[in-house]
Amino acid sequence: xxxxxxxxxxxxxxxxxxxxxxxxxxxxxxxxxxxxxxxxxxxxxxxxxxxxxxxxxxxxxxxxxxxxxxxxxxxxxxxxxxxxxxxxxxxxxxxxxxxxxxxxxxxxxxxxxxxxxxxxxxxxxxxxxxxxxxxxxxxxxxxxxxxxxxxxxxxxxxxxxxxxxxxxxxxxxxxxxxxxxxxxxxxxxxxxxxxxxxxxxxxxxxxxxxxxxxxxxxxxxxxxxxxxxxxxxxxxxxxxxxxxxxxxxxxxxxxxxxxxxxxxxxxxxxxxxxxxxxxxxxxxxxxxxxxxxxxxxxxxxxxxxxxxxxxxxxxxxxxxxxxxxxxxxxxxxxxxxxxxxxxxxxxxxxxxxxxxxxxxxxxxxx
Amino acid sequence: xxxxxxxxxxxxxxxxxxxxxxxxxxxxxxxxxxxxxxxxxxxxxxxxxxxxxxxxxxxxxxxxxxxxxxxxxxxxxxxxxxxxxxxxxxxxxxxxxxxxxxxxxxxxxxxxxxxxxxxxxxxxxxxxxxxxxxxxxxxxxxxxxxxxxxxxxxxxxxxxxxxxxxxxxxxxxxxxxxxxxxxxxxxxxxxxxxxxxx
Numbered sequence: 001x002x003x004x005x006x007x008x009x010x011x012x013x014x015x016x017x018x019x020x021x022x023x024x025x026x027x028x029x030x031x032x033x034x035x036x037x038x039x040x041x042x043x044x045x046x047x048x049x050x051x052x053x054x055x056x057x058x059x060x061x062x063x064x065x066x067x068x069x070x071x072x073x074x075x076x077x078x079x080x081x082x083x084x085x086x087x088x089x090x091x092x093x094x095x096x097x098x099x100x101x102x103x104x105x106x107x108x109x110x111x112x113x114x115x116x117x118x119x120x121x122x123x124x125x126x127x128x129x130x131x132x133x134x135x136x137x138x139x140x141x142x143x144x145x146x147x148x149x150x151x152x153x154x155x156x157x158x159x160x161x162x163x164x165x166x167x168x169x170x171x172x173x174x175x176x177x178x179x180x181x182x183x184x185x186x187x188x189x190x191x192x193x194x195x196x197x198x199x200x201x202x203x204x205x206x207x208x209x210x211x212x213x214x215x216x217x218x219x220x221x222x223x224x225x226x227x228x229x230x231x232x233x234x235x236x237x238x239x240x241x242x243x244x245x246x247x248x249x250x251x252x253x254x255x256x257x258x259x260x261x262x263x264x265x266x267x268x269x270x271x272x273x274x275x276x277x278x279x280x281x282x283x284x285x286x287x288x289x290x291x292x293x294x295x296x297x298x299x300x301x302x303x304x305x306x307x308x309x310x311x312x313x314x315x316x317x318x319x320x321x322x323x324x325x326x327x328x329x330x331x332x333x334x335x336x337x338x339x340x341x342x343x344x345x346x347x348x349x350x351x352x353x354x355x356x357x358x359x360x361x362x363x364x365x366x
Numbered sequence: 367x368x369x370x371x372x373x374x375x376x377x378x379x380x381x382x383x384x385x386x387x388x389x390x391x392x393x394x395x396x397x398x399x400x401x402x403x404x405x406x407x408x409x410x411x412x413x414x415x416x417x418x419x420x421x422x423x424x425x426x427x428x429x430x431x432x433x434x435x436x437x438x439x440x441x442x443x444x445x446x447x448x449x450x451x452x453x454x455x456x457x458x459x460x461x462x463x464x465x466x467x468x469x470x471x472x473x474x475x476x477x478x479x480x481x482x483x484x485x486x487x488x489x490x491x492x493x494x495x496x497x498x499x500x501x502x503x504x505x506x507x508x509x510x511x512x513x514x515x516x517x518x519x520x521x522x523x524x525x526x527x528x529x530x531x532x533x534x535x536x537x538x539x540x541x542x543x544x545x546x547x548x549x550x551x552x553x554x555x556x557x558x559x560x561x562x563x564x
Contacts, residue, residue: 094387095387148551149550150551150552160513161513163480164479167480171479172484175485177485177521177525178485178521180520181517181518181521181524184516185513185516192555
């Protein structure tokens with residue numbers, strides 16, 4: 001497997017950084033520094049090399065320095081071979097939307113996903129297993145995007161059709177042909193979305209089986225709740241269409257669509273204890289998340305041909321030395337480039353001398 | 367707040383046009399000012415004239431300077447085939463191919479509950495009426511492959527049920543010069559589903 005690493009990273013007017021240049025980055029990059037010194041901001045900048053809003057889910061306009069109206073810019077170079085360098089850039093465009101340049105050529109965000117994959121874990125994800133299904137669904141769809149670049153487009157299309165059905169329920173509920181037309185679109189998209197999700201879970205379940213025993217596999221299944229005694233096959237277009245048509249009157253009284261892929265949830269079971277993730281200890285929940293991410297990184301490396309870039313925000317520092325060592329070894333084997341944050345360099349004794357350590361406290365202007 | 371001057375107001379008007387932003391609008395306005403006699407004055411006259419005479423074809427909805435557009439007036443075109451399109455720009459795209467020689471019907475949009483555009487606003491009842499009364503044997507539904515475009519297609523198909531008419535849609539899949547390896551699975555699935563005999 002050929003590593004696919006970011007060599008240089010430049011930030012201009014990006015949150016707390018007026019200008020920042022990091023050069024000759026290595027496979028393992030450790031960002032240390034006091035709270036508020038910009039460690040997560042650097043990870044956020046890197047996360048923008050994948051489609052979407054990045055690891056903080058921020059609006060593009062909010063990424064500029066607070067109180068200023070200057071456009072921000074993030075640029076990175078990748079050494080494909082000694083003679084070929086790939087340049088990726090993302091910046092705030094004139095229409096306040098995020099623009100992407102690939103080798104200085106304007107491109108769509110989705111094109112980034114065809115070049116590299118970026119996976120992240122942040123402290124916000126600590127509550128992924130105990131909170132509502134929406135967060136887990138988004139987490140799953142992000143994983144799916146790694147295998148099916150067109151998946152976010154399908155989700156957007158489905159969401160639009162769903163909003164249209166909900167509005168029809170409220171405003172034009174006698175237009176049966178219009179309902180039929182919208183539900184036909186929803187059914188076609190629902191099937192594609194569900195098939196992508198199921199195939200991704202199959203990949204993840206398979207590739208987690210190669211994890212070390214210290215990171216036991218999490219058994220992942222797609223879960224939907226339906227009225228009693230009803231089983232709905234979301235991979236069958238006719239069944240979906242018929243279901244929505246049959247339940248129009250019920251949905252009408254509630255004013256929204258009750259079933260479909262927008263209600264799917266990710267069911268996660270700790271394979272050793274057999275307990276659902278939400279019933280595991282906080283430590284086990286973190287290991288479950290890491291197991292999925294390692295499995296995902298391995299699956300992507302296998303199917304995409306390039307290992308993903310990993311962004312671990314305040315993750316590794318909370319592991320005991322044994323788990324830290326195994327995690328670093330797993331990632332090094334995968335040849336993924338990893339960026340990790342922590343308050344002190346002493347928290348990463350296992351990374352060895354090859355790691356590139358950056359103290360962000362020294363970078364930021366006060 | 368300071369009142370905007372007339373030049374800025376004109377720039378704002380141009381910026382409202384599709385495909386133009388504030389920067390290109392400024393360039394256009396300055397270019398028109400610079401070339402007042404060669405460009406600005408003839409353009410103003412043309413637009414004034416246009417405002418008075420431009421209309422939509424009463425039969426198909428195409429833009430025309432007469433009550434009936436050139437396509438509907440052309441006796442050499444096939445009369446038994448109608449191609450339904452979302453907008454005039456789609457009609458122009460199809461005409462550019464010089465392959466299709468039938469009639470058109472321009473909907474002027476797609477079904478959109480968000481914009482309050484329903485079947486009546488699109489004139490779908492008139493389209494169905496036209497199909498029923500003009501001895502049409504084939505209807506080509508050439509709406510865009512977007513969710514509202516396909517919903518509109520589905521809606522029209524349902525309205526045509528029971529009529530003895532061939533209903534077709536445009537083929538979808540691999541673009542010219544496309545390589546399978548670079549296409550997403552949704553596009554390949556679509557291409558496989560609409561495969562044809564060689």
